[in-house]
Amino acid sequence: EVQLVESGGGLVKPGGSLRLSCAASGFTFSSYTMNWVRQAPGKGLEWVSSMSSSSTNIYYADSVKGRFTMSRDNAKNSLFLQINSLRAEDTAIYYCAKRLSGSPLDYFDDWGQGTLVTVSS
Amino acid sequence: IQLTQSPSSLSASVGDRVTITCRASQGISGYVAWYQQKPGKAPKLLIYATTTLQSGVPSRFSGSGSGIDFTLTISSLQPEDFATYYCQQVNSYPLTFGGGTKVEIK
Numbered sequence: 001e002v003q004l005v006e007s008g009g010g011l012v013k014p015g016g017s018l019r020l021s022c023a024a025s026g027f028t029f030s031s032y033t034m035n036w037v038r039q040a041p042g043k044g045l046e047w048v049s050s051m052s053s054s055s056t057n058i059y060y061a062d063s064v065k066g067r068f069t070m071s072r073d074n075a076k077n078s079l080f081l082q083i084n085s086l087r088a089e090d091t092a093i094y095y096c097a098k099r100l101s102g103s104p105l106d107y108f109d110d111w112g113q114g115t116l117v118t119v120s121s
Numbered sequence: 122i123q124l125t126q127s128p129s130s131l132s133a134s135v136g137d138r139v140t141i142t143c144r145a146s147q148g149i150s151g152y153v154a155w156y157q158q159k160p161g162k163a164p165k166l167l168i169y170a171t172t173t174l175q176s177g178v179p180s181r182f183s184g185s186g187s188g189i190d191f192t193l194t195i196s197s198l199q200p201e202d203f204a205t206y207y208c209q210q211v212n213s214y215p216l217t218f219g220g221g222t223k224v225e226i227k
Contacts, residue, residue, distance in 0.1 A: 045218040046218065107209075114163060
């Protein structure tokens with residue numbers, strides 16, 4: 001069974017930083033492109049970033065480019081999102097999501113439960 | 122690529138046929154998915170590549186469309202289908218989602 005467990009969220013002041021983690025199990029993590037998707041309270045889904053299995057290809061939403069950095073450690077089956085220069089509008093639940101098995105495109109067939117990031121003074 | 126979903130909400134009864142549309146700002150080659158999200162839960166993949174039903178998803182869900190217009194249909198609404206539905210395009214980065222359609226009980 002695929003499991004994705006996010007951690008690292010919390011309350012942070014504007015301009016602060018956090019490092020989110022996603023621990024993966026139940027599949028060959030090193031073979032899959034992984035993504036981060038966020039959802040502001042009461043709002044819709046927003047894709048944040050994508051990283052290929054070997055970390056070769058990385059993409060970011062314009063809203064986070066230059067402030068967020070995605071990385072992964074395939075030896076530890078872990079995904080990370082370093083978020084800097086936080087703004088109030090970054091307040092959201094952050095989900096890690098796995099690419100659909102066998103697909104060359106980023107449909108997401110497994111999601112974590114999410115970790116809440118709250119940016120407030 | 123912007124995705125515009127309509128309606129943003131709807132009220133329906135159990136057994137109703139429900140249709141949700143998603144219009145893209147440009148062609149997306151059929152690379153569209155649909156997700157269902159219930160309160161406090163992560164989204165669930167229902168359909169991908171316009172028409173392909175994800176494993177384990179009931180056959181009352183179906184997808185159609187081409188070009189810039191895509192549709193999710195629930196043939197006979199069940200109590201467990203009351204949720205918010207999102208379309209997503211994966212044709213190009215940045216990936217984008219529609220604004221969502223909340224399906225409520227009439």
